[in-house]
Amino acid sequence: MKDKIMKLAKRYQIFILLLVINIVVLVISPNVGRKAFQMTGSNMLEMLSVLPPIFILLGLLDVWVKRETMIKYMGDNSGMVGVLLAFFLGSAAAGPLYAAFPVAGVLLKKGSKLSNVFIMLGAWSTTKIPLILFEASALGLKFMLVRFMMDLIGIAIISYITEKSLTQKDKDVIYQKAQQTE
Amino acid sequence: MTIALYVIAMIALAISFFKSREKTLHALKRAWKSFENILPQFLSILIIIGMMLALLTPEQISKLLGSESGWYGVLIAAAIGSITLIPGFVAFPLAAALLKSGAGYMQIAAFISTLMMVGIVTMPVESRYFGKKATLVRNAAAFGFSLIVALVMGVVL
Numbered sequence: 001m002k003d004k005i006m007k008l009a010k011r012y013q014i015f016i017l018l019l020v021i022n023i024v025v026l027v028i029s030p031n032v033g034r035k036a037f038q039m040t041g042s043n044m045l046e047m048l049s050v051l052p053p054i055f056i057l058l059g060l061l062d063v064w065v066k067r068e069t070m071i072k073y074m075g076d077n078s079g080m081v082g083v084l085l086a087f088f089l090g091s092a093a094a095g096p097l098y099a100a101f102p103v104a105g106v107l108l109k110k111g112s113k114l115s116n117v118f119i120m121l122g123a124w125s126t127t128k129i130p131l132i133l134f135e136a137s138a139l140g141l142k143f144m145l146v147r148f149m150m151d152l153i154g155i156a157i158i159s160y161i162t163e164k165s166l167t168q169k170d171k172d173v174i175y176q177k178a179q180q181t182e
Numbered sequence: 183m184t185i186a187l188y189v190i191a192m193i194a195l196a197i198s199f200f201k202s203r204e205k206t207l208h209a210l211k212r213a214w215k216s217f218e219n220i221l222p223q224f225l226s227i228l229i230i231i232g233m234m235l236a237l238l239t240p241e242q243i244s245k246l247l248g249s250e251s252g253w254y255g256v257l258i259a260a261a262i263g264s265i266t267l268i269p270g271f272v273a274f275p276l277a278a279a280l281l282k283s284g285a286g287y288m289q290i291a292a293f294i295s296t297l298m299m300v301g302i303v304t305m306p307v308e309s310r311y312f313g314k315k316a317t318l319v320r321n322a323a324a325f326g327f328s329l330i331v332a333l334v335m336g337v338v339l
Contacts, residue, residue: 012222012225018226018229018230021233025233033236036229036237037232039236040228040229040233043269044228050184051217052188053184053192055214055216056209057190057194059208059209059210059212059216060209060213062216063205063206063208063209094187098223098227098304098308101304101307101310104311106216108311121320122299125298125324126299128270131270131298134274135270135274135294138278139278139290139294142338146334146335146338146339147294147295150330150334154299154330154331161323166315166316166319170316173313174316177313178311
């Protein structure tokens with residue numbers, strides 16, 4: 001029992017440290033501290049509202065989709081189908097970019113091609129459908145369209161550069177990481 | 183969209199449950215495990231963002247990004263966008279307000295683009311999955327690309 005608590009405390013040590021800092025700020029400068037807590041609270045609510053379905057789908061994907069299937073559609077020889085699928089997966093998502101990393105982990109674990117995973121990340125970061133609609137209404141259709149067109153090219157270029165920068169050994173390490181994380 | 187995601191997740195869960203209770207339970211366990219696995223880092227990120235937003239107000243950002251600020255303003259915008267992590271539904275109205283109060287399209291484009299693609303605060307999470315090298319290269323490439331977006335936006339709009 002004590003071991004378990006220690007383990008838990010260790011995993012959350014940075015969070016606890018930050019929490020303490022925030023409390024100290026609250027004491028020294030109540031206005032800033034209070035605002036920080038409010039921001040954290042509202043962001044946390046947003047996170048908690050969007051993450052459950054993502055992780056449920058992630059779990060289902062992990063259990064139901066066979067490795068062979070993933071390799072066929074998003075693996076090394078998946079070609080254009082893999083690219084489009086990755087783009088669609090990312091664009092249909094919701095939630096902040098950091099929620100995309102666990103999804104990327106499962107895709108890698110199941111044998112998806114690395115560049116396709118980067119495309120998914122790129123789409124998740126910047127061409128999410130609800131966000132695009134929101135962008136058009138806030139900043140105008142032209143702003144959104146120009147940025148969207150550029151992003152399509154940008155996602156491809158960034159994925160390409162990132163993948164090319166990695167040696168085979170780097171890639172192996174990434175796939176190993178994906179196998180280890182549950 | 184979040185609602186749509188819930189509907190899809192629920193339908194998928196129902197189909198899965200109908201097909202195999204055991205596998206569904208397993209999937210839910212997996213879901214919880216991968217969530218709990220990343221939770222400490224998520225929570226840390228949330229606090230860092232909260233403190234940042236408390237210190238960096240929209241008025242301050244607006245002051246830094248006037249349309250006369252030129253490339254200097256673009257770089258500041260890109261730096262702010264890279265470091266902060268503002269949810270989209272806050273960022274776009276903020277960007278619209280900044281434009282109205284005199285910020286230039288180039289600066290706003292750099293801000294929005296880096297905000298979405300570059301995540302300095304989330305780098306520890308990213309490198310847990312991709313390693314340091316891939317994380318650094320992706321973020322650097324995204325930063326460079328955002329500057330190009332800003333340039334094009336400045337010409338087109």
